[in-house]
Amino acid sequence: MTIAIIGAGPGGLALARVLHVHGLEAVVYEREPSRDARGQGGMLDIHSGQRALREAGLLEEFFAIARGEGQDMRLLEPDGTLLLQEDTPDDAPLDRPEVDRADLRALLLDSLPEGTVRWGYAYRSAGDGVVHFADGRSTRYDLLVGADGAQSRVRALLTDARPxxxxxxxxxxxxxxxxxxxxxxxxxxxxxxxxxxxxxxxxxxxxxxxxxxxxxxxxxxxxxxxxxxxxxxxxxxxxxxxxxxxxxxxxxxxxxxxxxxxxxxxxxxxxxxLPVGLTWPSRPDVTLIGDAAHLMPPVGQGANQALLDGAFLALALAAHPDDIPAAVEEYEREMFERTGAAARMSADMQELLMSPDAARRLLEFFQPG
Missing domain, CATH: 3.30.9.30 (D-Amino Acid Oxidase; Chain A, domain 2)
Structure with a gap:
């Protein structure tokens, strides 16, 4: 099968890596001109996404770059009142460690064969098994995966939903x-x-x-x-x-x-x-992962769900190497249920953060009873 992945974020790279682990190759097309073209942002809180890194064979390498002390937390009111301080013991398990986005991306990039990621390919359109790029280049695909983030352009092939x-x-x-x-x-x-x-x-x-x-x-x-x-x-x-x-x-x-x-x-x-619980009718040759599929409030779920999307889609393709439509349907069924629940939880947390007494409600959340 010929798999074209649009976007070299955590989800797209996790998909390519887990496919590689199972003997299947893909090509990742990224619009940025190089891996160092821009900064990659701040820290990520990786918890459920560790399952994806285990499937990728990278969990130990992840723990080597993760920051357990990043789990420390201080919660205050505007007048400086300290409501909560949690300091992580040095021997605490890495249940929710922080990791620099750039470090996680480098870990995934370095785990892929040379040439897997093609830089400077800005997606323009796709159809009839051909994806077209902004500079006039094109390539064929059996499966097109939109891993191109919140402002995904691949999304329009499956749904009219917009952020x-x-x-x-x-x-x-x-x-x-x-x-x-x-x-x-x-x-x-x-x-x-x-x-x-x-x-x-x-x-x-x-x-x-x-x-x-x-x-x-x-x-x-x-x-x-x-x-x-x-x-x-x-x-x-x-x-x-x-x-x-x-x-x-x-x-x-x-x-x-x-x-x-x-x-x-x-x-x-x-x-x-994106709307909570967004779904679309399955297509045999196109699907979405990460923020392209389920953009959520920024409360700690997005990157984890993107990593899981990539890993689970790869596992479905490895289980059905001769039946891409069946693999896509299997992946989407699981993804819709899993990310729908995560999106609802994220929406509830966002509602808490937007409330007038957010500080006190957060304190109750972290210290119930």
Missing amino acids: EHLGQNSVEIGIPDIDRTHPDLSAMVGRGNYWVFGDGISLAAQRNGDGRVRIGINFFNTGEDWFATSGIPFDDPAAARARLIELLPGWHPRVTALIEACDDVVVPRPLTT
Whole structure:
């Protein structure tokens, strides 16, 4: 079979790797010009996705790059009140370790035969067993797999569903080399996740393996046009930082000091999701994995489900090497049930985060009874 995978994210690479383990080859077509063309973002909390890495024969290598201390958590109110602090013992099991996206991607890329990933191939269209790329190149396929993320273009072959605004807009900022540049703030954030929840606004700071602390300031119950009316001048980083602090009235100066210490990378991120429980009639030659299939709120499920999608689709194809339609149907039945449940759970957690008393509800969630 000729399998064309569109997108070299965790799901697409996991699919290619598990296929390779079972003696089946695929080609991954990625629009980025090279593996180092752009940064890969922050940390991932990998839990259920470890099953996929086991199927890929990479679990031990994953544990070698994972950060158990990334499971640490501090939860505060805007006035600086510490509600919860959990520090992970050094000998704790790696049930939910954090891993840099770039490190996970490198692990998967390096596990594939040379030439499996073709860089600089931007998907344009597909049909009748041929996929066409933006530069005029094309290739044939028996199975086309859309692993091309939230704004998937392959998705249109299967469903008219499109991502809808979640009612949340985030601003991403960060402090590079925080141990050296701001040791006091480094100690405050700790080794893992630092969360502050107020009424309709949260700040989440997360330490990355490269020493950078990535910070997301989330504005809940806001519309698609919120950035246009927020007064945040994204073309002027210093003024943008000042405006962000203005939008946090009454927050403790120790918390807003994280914003003052950030560098000039200030990125607006409107958040979108696909409908919970999205399905489509199965086609024998096209399917979707990851965010292309089930874009969820960013509460810790997306990357795990993408890894599982890739592994389970590969296992279905390995079990039915002469019957791609049967393999696709088997994969989609399992995927729809599994990711539907994950999406509902994610939606419930998102509802909690958007509530006025999110900090206290989170405390009850982490410390029931």
